[in-house]
Amino acid sequence: MAVFPAKEKAIGMYRTMYKIRKYEESIYYLFLEGIMPGTIHQSTGEEASAVGMLYDLRKDDWMASTHRPAGHDIAKGISVKAMMCEMFGAEEGCCGGHGGAMHTGDISVGAMTANAIVGGNLPIAAGAALAFKMQGKDNVVVCFFGDGATNEGSYHETMNAAGLWKLPVVYVCENNQYSANTSIHLTCCKENPAADRAECYGIPSEVVDGNDVLAVNEAATRAIARARRGEGPTILELKTYRHGGHSRNDACGYRPDAEEEEWIGRRDPVKNFRQVILDHGAATEEELAALEAEVEAEIDEAVEYAKNAKLPDDESALKNVFWEEK
Amino acid sequence: MAIMSIADAYKSAIREEMQRDKTVYCIGEDEDIPGGMGGAFTVTKGLGEEFGANVAVPGKDGKLEIKGMDDFGKNRVINTPISEILIGGVCVGSAMAGMKPVADLQYGDFLFCMMDQLVNQAAKMCYMSNGQVHVPMVMRAPCGATNRGAQHAQSLESYFIHVPGLKVICPSTAYDAKGMMIAAIRDPNPVIVFEHKLLYGGKRKEAGQLSAMGEVPDGEYTVPFGKAAIRREGKDVTIVANMLMWYKAMQAAEELEKEGISVEIIDPRSLVPFDYDTVLASIKKTGKLMIVHEDHYNGGWGAQLASYVAEHAIMDLDAPIVRLAAPDTPIPFSPKLERFVVPSAERIAEAARKLAKL
Numbered sequence: 001m002a003v004f005p006a007k008e009k010a011i012g013m014y015r016t017m018y019k020i021r022k023y024e025e026s027i028y029y030l031f032l033e034g035i036m037p038g039t040i041h042q043s044t045g046e047e048a049s050a051v052g053m054l055y056d057l058r059k060d061d062w063m064a065s066t067h068r069p070a071g072h073d074i075a076k077g078i079s080v081k082a083m084m085c086e087m088f089g090a091e092e093g094c095c096g097g098h099g100g101a102m103h104t105g106d107i108s109v110g111a112m113t114a115n116a117i118v119g120g121n122l123p124i125a126a127g128a129a130l131a132f133k134m135q136g137k138d139n140v141v142v143c144f145f146g147d148g149a150t151n152e153g154s155y156h157e158t159m160n161a162a163g164l165w166k167l168p169v170v171y172v173c174e175n176n177q178y179s180a181n182t183s184i185h186l187t188c189c190k191e192n193p194a195a196d197r198a199e200c201y202g203i204p205s206e207v208v209d210g211n212d213v214l215a216v217n218e219a220a221t222r223a224i225a226r227a228r229r230g231e232g233p234t235i236l237e238l239k240t241y242r243h244g245g246h247s248r249n250d251a252c253g254y255r256p257d258a259e260e261e262e263w264i265g266r267r268d269p270v271k272n273f274r275q276v277i278l279d280h281g282a283a284t285e286e287e288l289a290a291l292e293a294e295v296e297a298e299i300d301e302a303v304e305y306a307k308n309a310k311l312p313d314d315e316s317a318l319k320n321v322f323w324e325e326k
Numbered sequence: 327m328a329i330m331s332i333a334d335a336y337k338s339a340i341r342e343e344m345q346r347d348k349t350v351y352c353i354g355e356d357e358d359i360p361g362g363m364g365g366a367f368t369v370t371k372g373l374g375e376e377f378g379a380n381v382a383v384p385g386k387d388g389k390l391e392i393k394g395m396d397d398f399g400k401n402r403v404i405n406t407p408i409s410e411i412l413i414g415g416v417c418v419g420s421a422m423a424g425m426k427p428v429a430d431l432q433y434g435d436f437l438f439c440m441m442d443q444l445v446n447q448a449a450k451m452c453y454m455s456n457g458q459v460h461v462p463m464v465m466r467a468p469c470g471a472t473n474r475g476a477q478h479a480q481s482l483e484s485y486f487i488h489v490p491g492l493k494v495i496c497p498s499t500a501y502d503a504k505g506m507m508i509a510a511i512r513d514p515n516p517v518i519v520f521e522h523k524l525l526y527g528g529k530r531k532e533a534g535q536l537s538a539m540g541e542v543p544d545g546e547y548t549v550p551f552g553k554a555a556i557r558r559e560g561k562d563v564t565i566v567a568n569m570l571m572w573y574k575a576m577q578a579a580e581e582l583e584k585e586g587i588s589v590e591i592i593d594p595r596s597l598v599p600f601d602y603d604t605v606l607a608s609i610k611k612t613g614k615l616m617i618v619h620e621d622h623y624n625g626g627w628g629a630q631l632a633s634y635v636a637e638h639a640i641m642d643l644d645a646p647i648v649r650l651a652a653p654d655t656p657i658p659f660s661p662k663l664e665r666f667v668v669p670s671a672e673r674i675a676e677a678a679r680k681l682a683k684l
Contacts, residue, residue: 062423096456103454112422113455117446123415124447130416131423133399134351154442157409161416164407165398321490323452323460323514 002214007282011291013055013213014273017047018292020071021270022299023080027070027087030303031248037089038101043071045211045243048269049174050075052216053142053236057224062110064125064143067102068174069114072144077109081302090309097312098320119145119152122171126162129169133230140227141169142220148179150193159235163201166232170223171203173237174210180246181254195237203235210238211269214276241267331527332538335500336369336466339507340428342546344377344402347426350511351377353404353413354430354466366432367468367526370403377402410436414443417463418516422451426511427463433478434467434520437485448516449491463517464510470522470570470620471657471668472532479657479664481621483520483568487597487630495551495596496520498569500527500540502595505549512548522569533661536573552599556608560590562682564608566631567618568594571669575618578675587682597627605631606639613644614681618669623651645684650677 004010024044030036043050050071054063057076065072073083078094086093086104093099094106095113102116112128115121125143132139149155150173162169173194177184190196198205204226208219216238223234241263245252252260277283283291330338344350352373358364360383364371374381378394378401385391394401406413410431417427431437437444444465452460471479486494493515497506503521510517525538557572558579567575572593579589590608594600609615615635617628632647650669658664 095454095458098456099454105455105458107422107455107458113451113459115447117442120415120442120447123412123443124419124422126412127416127419127421127427128423129419130399131420131425134402134420134425135423136399154411154415157407157412158415160407161409161412164395320453320455320457322493323462324457325514326457 004280010282016051020047039248041068046240048213049210049238052213053220062141064112064121065114067116076111078106084302084306085309088306091312119149119154122158129167144172147175159201162233163203168227169233171235176242198235205235207237210240211267332503333526335503339504343511350426351402365430374403379403410439414440418447421461421463422459430466434469434482449489462514465518469520472523475659476656484627493517494598496568509548551596554601554604555593558591560588562588563614564590564612565616566592571618574671577671616648618650624654
């Protein structure tokens with residue numbers, strides 16, 4: 001059982017988890033309304049992973065995300081307004097409308113451009129970690145990936161070298177049990193696709209309840225400290241679950257009802273942590289309700305702003321193909 | 327001023343940049359293992375000793391001694407596993423974080439193993455992030471047919487000119503090799519450097535290699551991208567050819583000179599960016615354009631150049647554009663067959679002779 005943190009930290013974690021939940025919900029409704037372009041890969045249900053991993057990470061540490069980046073990016077510190085504007089392809093989006101839902105990022109808060117090639121971010125995170133090591137910095141990189149990425153060649157090439165070179169990076173497998181539509185039981189020779197294969201690379205690993213933000217945060221603290229001490233990478237495998245489909249049009253017909261009831265009904269990371277906070281007397285029902293109203297207002301404001309935000313000039317499509325001196 | 331091979335000119339550029347700039351480092355397979363080759367073609371040999379490397383060497387007790395693994399970040403020459411995706415990705419990530427990697431592929435054919443990292447990652451990071459990050463990396467790729475069979479033989483430059491965000495260069499003299507390598511290392515974008523195996527002139531001898539020894543000034547200088555070199559001036563036919571092919575074209579031009587045909591030879595030196603203006607100025611004078619590359623015919627960079635000329639200057643032409651390229655077959659091993667598919671001086675002369683008479 002994870003130790004309950006200081007009140008301020010617990011409330012801070014809950015605020016970000018709730019923000020991610022409401023952000024993703026509003027995106028979902030905007031899609032249903034038909035006013036948001038593109039596709040979506042939502043992180044609803046995986047909030048404990050993002051917040052547990054990133055809550056204590058320094059701003060100047062880097063984070064590498066995937067095609068499902070919203071939770072990670074919000075937890076790393078990108079504003080919901082900049083995220084929402086990017087979703088609408090607006091000029092004030094965090095990537096000026098060049099990136100979109102799968103390529104959000106803001107390097108000023110250490111959020112690397114999110115990567116929509118499964119496994120593509122793994123060696124890039126290793127490279128950033130190598131750079132920090134060569135520069136004599138104590139920074140670390142936290143790199144998220146899904147269970148599906150563990151079957152990519154990039155995964156095995158990267159883990160071998162990260163272990164061998166003792167790179168300051170934490171590899172975080174968000175095992176939501178499905179590679180898009182396909183069950184992990186059909187795709188991996190091991191029960192725990194990341195953790196069970198970590199030993200091959202000389203990398204320590206932990207399997208963690210990915211829906212328990214405090215358990216994730218404790219594992220993160222250990223892994224980040226180890227990386228910062230120069231002792232090398234850790235592979236954390238967080239067991240979690242998508243509340244929605246893989247992407248926009250996926251109705252999840254391949255998942256059994258009982259499984260969904262267990263993970264979505266009983267193991268919801270946001271609802272459960274809310275209850276833990278109440279149980280520990282860290283906040284009252286009224287205080288949490290007030291916090292939630294505040295977060296909802298922030299998201300509503302971001303949505304209204306983004307809906308009317310200026311779209312980029314056409315000529316901006318031709319910018320930044322190559323780097324332009326600022 | 328020194329006379330040196332292209333292999334040594336590259337080495338000199340990389341070494342001097344590493345001395346000047348602590349963020350420059352080398353990474354690759356067999357990059358510099360003592361007793362080994364220094365990449366496949368000696369370019370990085372000796373850099374590990376000067377700048378620190380992870381190495382395994384025979385120790386005094388007759389056993390293997392491992393060095394440079396405990397304090398890995400101090401190495402500026404990194405010998406990697408045979409993991410091309412790793413090499414590509416580490417270049418991208420470290421470049422985003424302020425380093426300037428110079429990577430070596432041994433054989434350019436292995437670029438395909440890291441295609442995602444080059445095309446989806448290196449080339450697009452600056453764009454997708456709207457200029458928040460950029461990727462100053464150099465990927466060195468030996469190329470060209472050299473009696474090694476189809477998977478160690480390709481001319482790959484045309485694959486990459488199609489990718490927005492990548493610069494593609496193909497230096498082919500010692501002077502250019504040093505000046506363009508320095509420019510590549512200093513460029514804030516990903517640069518793929520194609521190095522023809524028969525032009526290195528390194529200690530590793532290759533059947534059919536040309537002597538590309540040349541004068542290289544002492545100290546630092548750069549040769550900018552996007553500026554073609556006129557290797558020979560002429561007035562009857564313009565030949566645009568890169569790497570080994572312009573040397574062959576020079577041989578052809580000497581023969582044709584005896585017959586009274588005057589050939590102008592342009593070496594583009596960089597394919598992205600491409601110096602179209604020098605080509606257009608030349609055909610204004612000659613009215614005849616021939617393009618020669620060792621790359622395959624279908625979709626080769628010559629097709630892009632031909633269509634550009636047709637689009638912008640067709641009225642300057644007095645005859646159809648002629649393209650000479652490797653046929654659309656894999657490169658065969660048998661030296662006789664390889665000689666058949668790679669354009670030769672004789673075939674260039676024959677085609678240019680015909681074109682001049684049109």
